Amino acid sequence: MLKTELVALIEKKRSELIKAANANGLTSSVAIRCSQELDQLINEYNRQYIKKVPSTSY
Template sequence: MIKTELVALIEKKRAELIKAANTNGLTSSVAIRCSQELDQLLNEYNRKYIKRVPSTSY
């Protein structure tokens, strides 16, 4: 999946989550499922496209 497709899926899922939360409540099973699916998409995006910054130890 290319970056633009993944971003489009993330935006679509985010809109779906907002609609589900407004309609059914934030703790409804529908909203929770959407939230988990959005988390998976965001995790995939982070794995593929966000560069890791080395942590500095103090």
């Protein structure tokens, strides 16, 4: 999936989540499902496009 496509899906899902939360409440099953789907998309974006920062031990 192209980066632009994934970003577009994230924005669409974010909009769906806002609408679901406004209509049904943040804890509704619809809002929770949208939130989980948004999380999956963001995680996928992070896996594909965010460079890993090496952790430093102190």
